[in-house]
Amino acid sequence: MCGIFGYSGNKQAQGLVIQGLKHLEYRGYDSSGIAMQTHSHKILIEKTHGKIKNLEATLKNNPLSGTTAIGHTRWATHGIPTPENAHPHLNESDELAVVHNGIIENYFELKQALQKQGVRFRSETDTEVIVHLVAKYYKGNLEEAVRRTLKDLKGTYAIAVISSSEPGKIVAAKMDSPLVIGSTKKESYLASDISALLEHTNHVTFIENGDVVTMNQGSFSITDIAGKKISRPVMKIDWDITQAKKGGYQHFMLKEIFEQPGILTAILKERIRGGAIYFDELKITAAQFKKIKRIFIIACGTAYHAGLTAKYILEDLAGIPVSIDTSSEFRYRDPKVDKSTLVIVVSQSGETADTLAGLREAKAKGAMTLAICNVLASSIAREAKGVIYTHAGPEIAVASTKAFTAQLTVLSLFAFYLGALFKTISPKKEKALLKELLLTPHRIQKILDGYKKEEATWKKNVHNFNIHYHTQLEKYFSAKNHERKRSPNGLFLYLGRNINYPIALEGALKLKEIAYIPAEGYPAGEMKHGPIALIDENPWVICLVPESKTYDKMISNIQEIRARGGRIIPIVTEGDKKIERLNPVFTIEVPKTPEIFSPLLTVIPLQLFAYLVALEFGEDIDQPRNLAKSVTVE
Numbered sequence: 001m002c003g004i005f006g007y008s009g010n011k012q013a014q015g016l017v018i019q020g021l022k023h024l025e026y027r028g029y030d031s032s033g034i035a036m037q038t039h040s041h042k043i044l045i046e047k048t049h050g051k052i053k054n055l056e057a058t059l060k061n062n063p064l065s066g067t068t069a070i071g072h073t074r075w076a077t078h079g080i081p082t083p084e085n086a087h088p089h090l091n092e093s094d095e096l097a098v099v100h101n102g103i104i105e106n107y108f109e110l111k112q113a114l115q116k117q118g119v120r121f122r123s124e125t126d127t128e129v130i131v132h133l134v135a136k137y138y139k140g141n142l143e144e145a146v147r148r149t150l151k152d153l154k155g156t157y158a159i160a161v162i163s164s165s166e167p168g169k170i171v172a173a174k175m176d177s178p179l180v181i182g183s184t185k186k187e188s189y190l191a192s193d194i195s196a197l198l199e200h201t202n203h204v205t206f207i208e209n210g211d212v213v214t215m216n217q218g219s220f221s222i223t224d225i226a227g228k229k230i231s232r233p234v235m236k237i238d239w240d241i242t243q244a245k246k247g248g249y250q251h252f253m254l255k256e257i258f259e260q261p262g263i264l265t266a267i268l269k270e271r272i273r274g275g276a277i278y279f280d281e282l283k284i285t286a287a288q289f290k291k292i293k294r295i296f297i298i299a300c301g302t303a304y305h306a307g308l309t310a311k312y313i314l315e316d317l318a319g320i321p322v323s324i325d326t327s328s329e330f331r332y333r334d335p336k337v338d339k340s341t342l343v344i345v346v347s348q349s350g351e352t353a354d355t356l357a358g359l360r361e362a363k364a365k366g367a368m369t370l371a372i373c374n375v376l377a378s379s380i381a382r383e384a385k386g387v388i389y390t391h392a393g394p395e396i397a398v399a400s401t402k403a404f405t406a407q408l409t410v411l412s413l414f415a416f417y418l419g420a421l422f423k424t425i426s427p428k429k430e431k432a433l434l435k436e437l438l439l440t441p442h443r444i445q446k447i448l449d450g451y452k453k454e455e456a457t458w459k460k461n462v463h464n465f466n467i468h469y470h471t472q473l474e475k476y477f478s479a480k481n482h483e484r485k486r487s488p489n490g491l492f493l494y495l496g497r498n499i500n501y502p503i504a505l506e507g508a509l510k511l512k513e514i515a516y517i518p519a520e521g522y523p524a525g526e527m528k529h530g531p532i533a534l535i536d537e538n539p540w541v542i543c544l545v546p547e548s549k550t551y552d553k554m555i556s557n558i559q560e561i562r563a564r565g566g567r568i569i570p571i572v573t574e575g576d577k578k579i580e581r582l583n584p585v586f587t588i589e590v591p592k593t594p595e596i597f598s599p600l601l602t603v604i605p606l607q608l609f610a611y612l613v614a615l616e617f618g619e620d621i622d623q624p625r626n627l628a629k630s631v632t633v634e
């Protein structure tokens with residue numbers, strides 16, 4: 001979490017840093033700040049509570065002039081979001097400034113020791129110890145002082161430090177938090193993520209753990225903690241800057257939902273050639289894959305749901321047992337994996353702390369590891385033995401949409417690849433199913449076109465929910481205390497079976513994270529074992545009921561909900577005749593497709609639905625409260 005940005009060049013730095021931070025705002029947005037090298041012997045800073053636009057507004061009245069600056073957008077870990085706790089942090093004489101992404105685990109001991117030496121702290125953050133340590137060790141060489149400081153730190157960090165005595169210079173270092181640098185002839189940039197660099201350069205260098213970078217107006221050098229020179233490759237990124245802009249959409253989330261057909265078309269075109277599946281970047285050979293006996297998938301959040309859906313597909317097509325865990329559970333429970341296990345780690349950002357730790361745990365146990373990642377050269381992509389990129393382009397909205405369908409498409413293709421390798425799928429079945437998979441982008445487009453046509457109806461239904469919800473609230477609060485049986489039930493239930501059960505989880509997650517409405521995903525068959533007690537006329541029950549082998553079972557479950565007054569919004573295959581008899585609030589149709597690919601379709605209306613509810617409730621869709629895009633702390 002948190003985003004850092006730095007600029008050293010021949011242009012005014014303020015605007016560039018603000019622009020860079022805006023690209024990184026999805027990583028944290030509770031406060032932000034900038035530190036500027038000026039001609040005076042002090043570093044000037046500006047910090048504000050809230051989003052970058054607040055910082056921008058303050059700077060409009062009080063601009064900072066200079067050509068070397070560092071900036072930060074924060075997701076609070078230590079200390080509440082206030083200007084004092086916002087980064088950058090200064091040393092006591094205001095001659096050094098630091099920005100930091102990560103957590104300094106031994107900050108308390110370091111702080112106590114520094115306080116004993118008389119150092120006065122101005123914030124409650126863990127980060128502030130860094131700048132005081134740099135000050136302690138500073139003898140006219142910033143790089144040396146940073147290197148010495150790193151020896152005292154335990155934890156994770158990407159830091160950037162400037163000194164008023166060394167014009168043009170930024171010293172940065174990394175341990176387990178991402179850091180990427182880019183350079184043009186006269187300018188050097190650093191950022192937490194490539195999306196912030198793309199408008200300046202698409203030639204970037206990823207910094208590794210233990211590296212110390214010194215950059216100065218167009219040049220940079222990398223050394224290790226002992227000061228030995230290191231060379232890191234410059235990589236060309238083919239992401240297009242327009243992908244990181246809203247392009248006329250009201251929100252990134254909506255834009256990313258609508259990008260899905262194009263992304264899936266590109267993935268399928270790249271990976272399926274002459275009827276066979278290719279993963280050119282994969283460093284694991286067919287012979288090595290043949291040795292695996294089971295698969296373990298680890299991931300968090302939406303990536304976990306992609307993994308859970310893929311479990312069904314992998315078991316079906318590749319005939320191999322698949323277990324799955326959320327990364328935070330996997331890493332602390334001594335998982336039973338060994339060299340006959342393929343551990344697949346799924347992550348959009350490739351930086352999620354728990355997933356990275358799970359990957360390391362799996363490697364330590366001798367498992368073969370494969371990353372399914374979106375961000376090129378991210379930590380997870382680099383540390384896994386093999387990697388398959390999802391090539392979904394930058395995903396900016398905190399709520400993941402296009403990354404999910406890209407992950408699921410890649411995992412499906414991987415299931416075909418293993419199926420062919422293990423001979424668990426006949427060439428005839430493979431050919432027929434791939435033909436269907438190739439039609440998926442077109443089918444998603446059909447759903448999106450249908451949504452555009454029916455947008456007014458969707459919005460009306462969502463508005464009705466809002467009215468219903470608020471009427472319930474009013475009734476509750478106007479009732480006398482003893483008449484209040486329980487809090488008003490604005491709950492959404494998402495039900496699915498088999499391969500659409502993970503989609504129920506994903507639909508509920510989307511609604512929770514951007515609309516802040518309690519929502520639960522359940523396997524429909526579990527309703528009778530408890531959750532059906534929630535059903536009265538209040539909850540809205542979204543039922544995933546496309547054509548499938550469990551269709552009739554789903555219909556029975558829906559009947560049980562209707563019999564208790566529950567309202568339903570079914571997602572069905574177009575042409576479904578049975579569902580209208582159950583008197584739904586409204587029905588959403590998706591095109592016909594084999595059950596195995598139905599999640600790629602049924603998830604689309606759920607993404608749109610969550611988007612519309614959040615819009616109706618006036619929430620901050622792209623940057624929901626308390627969240628950040630990359631969860632780089634445990």
Ligand code: M6R
Binds near residue numbers: 300350399631
């Ligand atoms: O970058 P990752 O895919 O590893 O991120 C995992 C989760 O943090 C992420 O999917 C999160 O759940 C999303 N906000 C969900 O929309």
